[in-house]
Amino acid sequence: xxxxxxxxxxxxxxxxxxxxxxxxxxxxxxxxxxxxxxxxxxxxxxxxxxxxxxxxxxxxxxxxxxxxxxxxxxxxxxxxxxxxxxxxxxxxxxxxxxxxxxxxxxxxxxxxxxxxxxxxxxxxxxxxxxxxxxxxxxxxxxxxxxxxxxxxxxxxxxxxxxxxxxxxxxxxxxxxxxxxxxxxxxxxxxxxxxxxxxxxxxxxxxxxxxxxxxxxxxxxxxxxxxxxxxxxxxxxxxxxxxxxxxxxxxxxxxxxxxxxxxxxxxxxxxxxxxxxxxxxxxxxxxxxxxxxxxxxxxxxxxxxxxxxxxxxxxxxxxxxxxxxxxxxxxxxxxxxxxxxxxxxxxxxxxxxxxxxxxxxxxxxxxxxxxxxxxxxxxxxxxxxxxxxxxxxxxxxxxxxxxxxxxx
Amino acid sequence: xxxxxxxxxxxxxxxxxxxxxxxxxxxxxxxxxxxxxxxxxxxxxxxxxxxxxxxxxxxxxxxxxxxxxxxxxxxxxxxxxxxxxxxxxxxx
Numbered sequence: 001x002x003x004x005x006x007x008x009x010x011x012x013x014x015x016x017x018x019x020x021x022x023x024x025x026x027x028x029x030x031x032x033x034x035x036x037x038x039x040x041x042x043x044x045x046x047x048x049x050x051x052x053x054x055x056x057x058x059x060x061x062x063x064x065x066x067x068x069x070x071x072x073x074x075x076x077x078x079x080x081x082x083x084x085x086x087x088x089x090x091x092x093x094x095x096x097x098x099x100x101x102x103x104x105x106x107x108x109x110x111x112x113x114x115x116x117x118x119x120x121x122x123x124x125x126x127x128x129x130x131x132x133x134x135x136x137x138x139x140x141x142x143x144x145x146x147x148x149x150x151x152x153x154x155x156x157x158x159x160x161x162x163x164x165x166x167x168x169x170x171x172x173x174x175x176x177x178x179x180x181x182x183x184x185x186x187x188x189x190x191x192x193x194x195x196x197x198x199x200x201x202x203x204x205x206x207x208x209x210x211x212x213x214x215x216x217x218x219x220x221x222x223x224x225x226x227x228x229x230x231x232x233x234x235x236x237x238x239x240x241x242x243x244x245x246x247x248x249x250x251x252x253x254x255x256x257x258x259x260x261x262x263x264x265x266x267x268x269x270x271x272x273x274x275x276x277x278x279x280x281x282x283x284x285x286x287x288x289x290x291x292x293x294x295x296x297x298x299x300x301x302x303x304x305x306x307x308x309x310x311x312x313x314x315x316x317x318x319x320x321x322x323x324x325x326x327x328x329x330x331x332x333x334x335x336x337x338x339x340x341x342x343x344x345x346x347x348x349x350x351x352x353x354x355x356x357x358x359x360x361x362x363x364x365x366x367x368x369x370x371x372x373x374x375x376x377x378x379x380x381x382x383x384x385x386x387x388x389x390x391x392x393x394x395x396x397x398x399x400x401x402x403x404x405x406x407x
Numbered sequence: 408x409x410x411x412x413x414x415x416x417x418x419x420x421x422x423x424x425x426x427x428x429x430x431x432x433x434x435x436x437x438x439x440x441x442x443x444x445x446x447x448x449x450x451x452x453x454x455x456x457x458x459x460x461x462x463x464x465x466x467x468x469x470x471x472x473x474x475x476x477x478x479x480x481x482x483x484x485x486x487x488x489x490x491x492x493x494x495x496x497x498x499x
Contacts, residue, residue, distance in 0.1 A: 240451035
């Protein structure tokens with residue numbers, strides 16, 4: 001019934017037997033790539049195929065936070081461009097993405113963490129991204145609800161304040177990009193599962209789906225947390241990825257009290273107040289790989305303990321909704337974007353962990369250039385799969401504690 | 408979702424007592440003629456099976472054993488070896 005009505009992004013189309021480009025996965029990276037293929041490169045014979053519905057996976061499950069305060073010189077410019085693109089996309093798509101440019105406050109709980117923040121800030125400033133260090137009192141002035149006393153598990157020493165970041169309505173981004181892509185001729189096919197990729201003489205020839213075979217010369221897998229399993233089962237390519245469930249939850253709505261995104265590495269918690277007044281908060285990842293996307297009492301308790309320590313006014317507040325999504329973690333916390341490497345015409349965009357949402361706009365722009373010109377743009381070159389074999393892992397891990405089972 | 412794991416020494420225990428030790432990848436490659444690719448395959452590369460896989464666990468808050476089990480990654484339930492979707496490493 002739901003799918004019989006007219007889709008909100010445009011006309012419903014029949015699946016054809018051939019396209020120039022097939023994109024597997026109906027999330028933000030796929031939709032953004034399709035949008036930019038059509039808009040910037042005039043490639044409109046594109047099919048986005050999605051097993052469930054667009055925005056079913058990470059696109060609709062993240063906590064909507066955007067920022068560009070990563071650690072390494074390869075990552076920061078990419079995320080900066082993604083941040084700069086939100087206002088542009090809002091205008092170009094003619095769709096209110098509800099970008100709330102409230103800034104991010106990363107709490108630091110030790111002198112070692114303050115030093116790590118100094119280094120991250122130096123990288124940010126070198127790349128022209130605003131980010132600065134503040135002490136505990138300044139943090140308290142910005143967010144009066146913070147507990148900066150010394151009698152909590154991890155007392156707050158200071159914080160890294162990153163004003164360009166904030167929160168965007170993630171569903172609006174899905175709908176806006178889908179509509180923008182469809183308007184330019186891209187076809188979106190929901191309830192269409194990709195089953196296999198046909199190759200001949202080392203080149204992509206087709207994609208077999210649950211609704212028939214599609215001939216194509218180029219295929220992109222950007223299916224979020226499901227990418228690694230699909231790429232291995234379809235092409236036998238193993239990736240340095242571990243797929244983990246990450247849990248999130250929102251409290252009952254409250255009066256405005258958090259005007260920044262607040263996050264803490266030591267407490268493994270991040271929180272922001274939505275426009276409806278709920279405190280949206282995300283937690284840790286499960287300690288072992290799984291595709292369940294289920295919540296556990298273990299982490300709901302953890303989250304309640306963490307929040308009630310550094311934001312004590314939340315004691316006694318109830319969680320209203322809980323959910324989980326998938327994070328495909330790499331050992332160096334940086335993504336894998338590659339193409340025309342193992343198989344000609346095959347592109348992959350995966351390993352984003354929990355950074356997929358914040359990067360989608362910029363990645364769509366560069367992946368579409370990669371596919372259109374068959375040549376890797378300089379921006380994406382450091383993210384090739386072969387870096388693992390060459391022992392050139394990125395230092396992005398420094399921003400967090402050990403999340404993957406591999407380190 | 409919660410997980411219970413059967414330790415060969417201690418029996419069925421809560422999953423939080425254990426540390427995940429990675430997918431089963433066969434024996435450590437020989438040092439002789441080792442290529443960066445073969446080493447990388449062994450150290451980093453995973454199959455990421457959405458189904459039953461063979462994997463290593465360490466009973467960190469228990470007896471300290473290292474052992475393998477078969478687990479369905481979509482349900483977090485232990486399974487029989489015969490149900491594996493995981494491709495076993497080439498033993499030759």
